[in-house]
Amino acid sequence: MEYFAQQVINGLQLGFVYALIALGYTMVYGIVRLINFAHGDVFMIGAFIGFYTIERYHLPLALVFLSAVAGCTVLAVLIEQLAYRPLRHAPKIASLITAIGVSLFLEYFTSLRQVFGPNFYSFPRPFPVVIWEVGGILVTNIQAVILVVTVLCLLFLQFIVFRTKMGRGMRAVSYDYVTAGLMGVNVNRVISFTFGLGAALAGVGGVLYGIAYPQVNTFMGFMPGLKAFTAAVLGGIGNIPGAVLGALIMGQSETMVSAYLSSTYRDGIAFVILILVLLWKPTGILGAPRAEKV
């Protein structure tokens, strides 16, 4: 029983980490319908900004988060303007390929000795780890921080999308960007804002990830990005609570498969679950069923 509860906690931590990345993914996809493969690498840049601001400049934690958010936002807006905007009216797949290009470029360019370098750098913990024991189950303060930050991000996003003018613009662009443009929404601004917002989340996520798994490397972003995207699809892509739900399911299924079935086939079984869910609900658990226009 204790074992099971401990594994649930482990799965929750993994799930909330996926959720942070998935939120940014789902935002961008919801508005522009682009699988932004570069998102995981923006997340990596966020982690590196965290690494440098703590290791080199010893900034307080709030400033660390702020610089990661600022750096990632600027980078993402730049990427959007250079690599995605010129292709807005081309087939969607063209942007997907440039996204892959941007992702590869960020990984290989930053791994040069003159940029970040190829090493596995140990990420300094800005605060000591505290382990609490609750009825034989171990919980750390890092897990608490991740949970709180993710929930705050979720609420913040919900607020922006449903309670602000920019959010109304985002929903309009998501529904039909041509019509939204005709109705006076500044489509370019909304899309840039969305990329920026997604990247800001990636910045927060990158720093938290560095704190939770204290090591950074320029190739660290791709796999979590892929898993997070999968989680977002599972929950219903474009749907903000869905991204968190999908990520939590993903985290639990990976953990439980390792705990009770086979760690060797863990990734395989997690994806079997994904495929089964998609067959049952083709647009994800919380995704709106797609209307077929005839």
Added chain:
Amino acid sequence: MAESLRNLARILAAYALLAGSIVLLAATGVVNPYWVQILELACVVAISAQGLNVIYGYTGLFSLGHAAFLGIGAYTAAYLMKTVGGQSQVLFFTALLAGGGAAAVIACLIGLPALRLTSDYLGIATLGFGIIMKVVFDNADSFLPELGGARGMTGITKMTTVPWVVFFLLVSLLIVRNTIHSSYGRAIISIREDEIAAETMGIDTFRYKMVGFVMGCAFAGVAGGLYAHLYAFLHPSNFDFFKSIDILVIVVLGGLGNMSGVLVASFGWIFLLEGLRVVLPPGYVELRWVLIPVLLIVTMLLRPQGLFGTREFPFLRGRLYR
């Protein structure tokens, strides 16, 4: 009858000319074995890219797991050759077809549920399948020790030669051309253009999607078999998600649903990868993979519709009188 005989003669002549001249150039030392190997690799990649072109370019099925089918073909063909033993060309040919067949059967099993999904959801499902297959390849030694698992499969004979790759490349081009310009092809393309309209016109969309998907995967399987016997070593990392992405990049660069473009892009991609090795000065070797994505982004920005757009080489065009 006479027409088709003349056609066959023309194809055979083209084959003899192509394969013969490369073999001659290699034998006389004008082209060294390094470039021959790269050329063979480019042909193998071109075959699997034509497969994805059928799946994504013509049928419009977004697949992110193409490399997994390459792997299925590679391991099947290599396992057959290794267990039967010997170096007979007939056996090699059979093993390649078996590799293609195995990929087709698995594609059928996957397609039955997965092809009900559309667009990006299908992409994620095939991506998931690719990751599942990678895990299976990594641990394959636990059920078939010969496959080697994460330690790689060794003891494969180098059977793939220039005549073989050119032969399969020509055959794959002919099959794609003839299929696309047949009633099957028109049905497949109509699904890509508008699935609902196609269905309304009485096309069994699921069946034709399956035809496109299975055919494309079978190509990948044959290409996998050729790959296995070209490098004589198989490792699961040869068939991971990134390799699927490579093929997708080639198909989009060439132009979706454009045989000529995909053909040229396959060769262009491989020769770019290897050519940079040769032209970069010694101190800058590590810049190869920094330049490749930059070139990729720039090309995509300049030619979002693919290198060739909708134009085809003359021999790949359809014939109106059919």
Added chain:
Amino acid sequence: MRRGLSLLALVVLLVGHFPGCKSPPAKEIRIGLITPLSGDVKTFGESVKNAFEVAVEEANAKGGVAGMKIATFLVDDRNDPTEASNAANLLINQHGVKAIVGSVTSKTTIPVSDLAQSLRIPTITGTATNPKVTVADGKRKDYMFRACYTDSFQGTVMAKFARGTLNATAAAVLYDASNDYSKGIAEVFRDAFVRMGGRVTAYESYGKDDVDFSALLTKVKAAKPDVLFLPDYYNKVGLIAKQAKETGFQGALIGPDGWDSPELVKVAGDAIEGGYFSNHYSPEDTRPEVGNWVKKYKEKFQQTPDALGTLAYDATNMLLEAIRKANSADPGKIRDALASLSGFEGVTGKFTMDEHGDPIKSAVIIQIKDGKQKFLQVVNP
């Protein structure tokens, strides 16, 4: 269409521009290095490249080997088997190298070994541990050599150490299922430990990109082992050790030579304190080879060399020694000299080649104490 044609023309030009290998001038010997200079293990690839360059510079400063200057050719394999094979082909057929050092991982070295064997070019790897690098399907590839231990050696050494010295009865193993180094040593350790009368209570694997090991470690903890064997490189081991501590695991951590890097203690901190690993040499070793090497590397690259770099340094020096002995640039003669190498004094020990091209040398067990590596004992094969 025109764009397509010009691309074709470019390709043709590219091919035409580089005709077959030109034979090098008499007073020069060409040596190639294959190493991952891009991609996920670039950091290991650079260590190896640095070490190779130091060794070649030293030799050239002394006037070369056997009266010949050494000309080097570097190629990148991105830790990809296909690229490694192409790279080896380029080195041999285009650049006309007479010997190769490389590659770094086993999955890239095996295709290189097949090619080098069929073209009869002597090749030595510093770091590829898979037995199949030098012997495949019962056939000895007689042009292949290595400077490191094979998987089976270290697995057995650590099993013996855990069972004998630490008196452990139950062991757990965590390994990377997609990494042949990790998987290979893990299997040998498990079998050896059971054969020596121990029990393996947990045998679990993770993937190459995993960073969260909490589920596995909770499972390991529940299995109550005396030791946890972690056969992987220092970057992964550091993360696992840290999380092991956070899950409250109490047993001893042990591992192979992949642990050897100052980074391990940096990532894991006090979580790795008291851990044991097998290595080629101890930093307290007073032999001049060790001191000179560490000093030279630090001066040049401002960091302490890791195990991969050190092994590559020894591999390169063994090759140069063989060329010196053969007194010739003939690949066949260099091979014979490598095969008969005995008593070679390297940084990682005294080398003698066995009939499989694997070195016979002893190992040391090192304990991490106060964040420093402390010599514990010598183990002979």
